[in-house]
Amino acid sequence: MSDPVVHFDRPAPHVARLRINRPDKRNAIDYDVREQITNHMRTVLGDRDTRALVLGGVGGVFSAGGDVHSMVGLSEMQARERMQHIHVLCRMVAAAGIPVVSAMEGIAAGAAVGLALLGDHIVAGPGTKILFPFLKLGLVPDWGQLLTLPRRVGIARARRILTSGEPVPGEEAQRIGLVDSLAPDAEVMASAIQKAGELAAVPLEAFGRMKRRLNDVSLSLAEELPREEADQAVCLLTDDFSEGFSAFREKRAPNFIGRRKG
Structure with a gap:
């Protein structure tokens, strides 16, 4: 049996962690990743002992975003079904009654950024590169980012970021409020777990x-x-x-x- 594309563990008391496990694809998000995250979240949110959740990826990379190859050749109905599947997860993360912390290690692009923005706290490193490649692909930003990104950085700055398509480095992302805290690159995940442990103590x-x-x-x-x-x-x-x-x-x-x- 092949390894799951999402790893689930409990790295600290009252803290659950989900890590995308597709290192050969830089943890790109496809249907199976979305489905496994959604299923794990149902378990996590139904567990009264879990009080915070960490989202991340394996191999020091958060995620290269949506798996572009899985988007090619869709009919309109299939495209709508794909977005509806995404939106189940979007609503679940946004509505989670526990704090959700994202560990933006290495690369964070497209869909993965949208996933993180739906949570409550984002940790990045100085070497983190945050990318919004949508317009370069002829696509509109999705995963709720036309709502969540302007709420964090303002409409004018969001427009510039999304239009330029240039990566936003970790330190700049913290300066403008795109991420909440900065940690050394090798300590981003550990810092996210620590933050989740702190947030697990909230009422x-x-x-x-x-x-x-x-x-x-x-x-x-x-x-x-x-x-x-x-x-x-x-x-x-x-x-x-x-x-x-x-x-x-x-x-x-x-x-x-x-x-x-x-």
């Missing part, structure tokens, strides 16, 4: 509600305030708030791990 009920509101921003204060009321009315009744208040009163760090969500 998940409050985090999940915050994440939903950040992903689906209100258009006005009149729309936002009722959402805020609904969320806080739930959070004020949780075990997490009881713990947070006790920690505040006792002047110690709160411990949300092991507490029931909701």
Whole structure:
């Protein structure tokens, strides 16, 4: 039996990790990769002991993006089915009620960048090269990037990045907010695991509600305030708030791990 194209493991307490395993293709993303990530995520999100997820690739490379060879010769129906399959995973990552950290080692291109932008924290190295090759291929950016990229770097900068097609180095990516933190190239994955371990300690009920509101921003204060009321009315009744208040009163760090969500 051939090796799985996605490796699943648990590199730290309460942290799951998924790594694309196609080193001969620089971890390019095809149907099998998407399907295996999706299936693993269903398992991870259903496991109450898992509180954070790391996405990455094997061999010091995140991913060269979508497998272009798998896109050739499609009918319109097949092209739509391909995008619908992608969007199942997009929605799952964006809606995950646990923090999602991406380790952008080496090369991160196209679809892989879109996958990372749907998560919560991105770690890169100075040698990381982030690429958006869509227009050079005659394609529009996908995986939600026309929404997620401008939210991180602004519309004008996103337009320049996507139009030029030039790689964005890791240090520049951190400067403009495309990635969240920088680590030495050999330590990107370890840094991502460490960050996931830190984020695993957040109160998940409050985090999940915050994440939903950040992903689906209100258009006005009149729309936002009722959402805020609904969320806080739930959070004020949780075990997490009881713990947070006790920690505040006792002047110690709160411990949300092991507490029931909701």
